[in-house]
Amino acid sequence: MDNQKYLTETNKQFQNRVIIVTGSTQGSGAETAKLLASRGAKGITICGRNEEKGNNVKKEIEKIGTECIYIKADLENLEDCRKIVSETDKKFGTINSLINSAAYTERGTILSTTPENYEKMFNINTRAPFFLMQDVIKIMIRDKIKGTIAHVLSVAAYSGMPFLTAYSSSKAALGIMIKNVANSVSGHQIRVNGLNLGWTDTPAEDMIQKKFHNADDNWLKKTEEEVPFKRLNKPIDVARALAFMCSNESGLMTGSLIDFDQTVVGWHSYSAYETKILDDSILGE
Numbered sequence: 544m545d546n547q548k549y550l551t552e553t554n555k556q557f558q559n560r561v562i563i564v565t566g567s568t569q570g571s572g573a574e575t576a577k578l579l580a581s582r583g584a585k586g587i588t589i590c591g592r593n594e595e596k597g598n599n600v601k602k603e604i605e606k607i608g609t610e611c612i613y614i615k616a617d618l619e620n621l622e623d624c625r626k627i628v629s630e631t632d633k634k635f636g637t638i639n640s641l642i643n644s645a646a647y648t649e650r651g652t653i654l655s656t657t658p659e660n661y662e663k664m665f666n667i668n669t670r671a672p673f674f675l676m677q678d679v680i681k682i683m684i685r686d687k688i689k690g691t692i693a694h695v696l697s698v699a700a701y702s703g704m705p706f707l708t709a710y711s712s713s714k715a716a717l718g719i720m721i722k723n724v725a726n727s728v729s730g731h732q733i734r735v736n737g738l739n740l741g742w743t744d745t746p747a748e749d750m751i752q753k754k755f756h757n758a759d760d761n762w763l764k765k766t767e768e769e770v771p772f773k774r775l776n777k778p779i780d781v782a783r784a785l786a787f788m789c790s791n792e793s794g795l796m797t798g799s800l801i802d803f804d805q806t807v808v809g810w811h812s813y814s815a816y817e818t819k820i821l822d823d824s825i826l827g828e
Contacts, residue, residue: 553582554582556582557583557786557789559583560585560586561640562584562642562789563590563627563638563641563675565645566618566644567591568590568592568596568597569591569600569747570644571740571743571745575642575782577600580607583609584609586610586611586631586635587604587609588608588631588635589614590616590645590746592615594615597613597614597615606796610635618667618671619647620679621670625674625678625741627680628678628679634796637682637688639683639688641690641693643672643693644695645667645671646695646714647663647668648773649664649709650755651708652705652706653708664800665713667713668710669717672694680724684733689731689732691733691736692733692789693738694721694738694742695737695785696717697710697711698739698741698804700718701739721735725806727750733775735797736788736800737800738803739803741804744778745778749762771806776804817826
């Protein structure tokens, strides 16, 4: 019996691969870039608007032993999207994977969303991924690379709260795009998948809770006491899921949108009372 097929050398999982990770100056994107480095990536491009944070993440990745470049970029600008891909190709000579972790959210209902916020949300959440993929896929085809692409979406893409109308719509559009592109490039053996992310503990989420929901400094502790698994998603959870999507571990999977949350779509109660009812019914009380 050949046991070799069951063995995975995690530290060599991304050996000789060049990977772009957007939205990677903090939170899940930064954690993903560092995880890929620890698993043997040859070169990583990180990008974002905050130069100080970007350079700090770059140094951490280089300490792991992976060559890294930081590109200051705002994905609302199409020219910056193009620059991320072209500079990566110029530096490393090819691209094996694209992980799009960048996103923008703003509160707004169907009645209150301004044209400016709508446009910004779709530019970053939908248009940027489209043209990032376009340029990356051209390079993968040029170099005959069986590449992988993974996007971070949101469970809000199923419907979302009333105050997330434009955001939910932009992520739902990205979901359809993923399936269309996955089908389009399957003949080149390029795989494209997405992660429908649930509530996640990140610096951006902390800012959102305080800015839009008047949350205090204890909001995370209070929230984690209420949810089923007693914690929110953490950046390392997201990083591991994205690494799975871009590694050989995910096999032939393409065009898939995986829900990555502790709630089940269609039912969002965290009620301790309902948990007690279930426990009582099992115990026959």
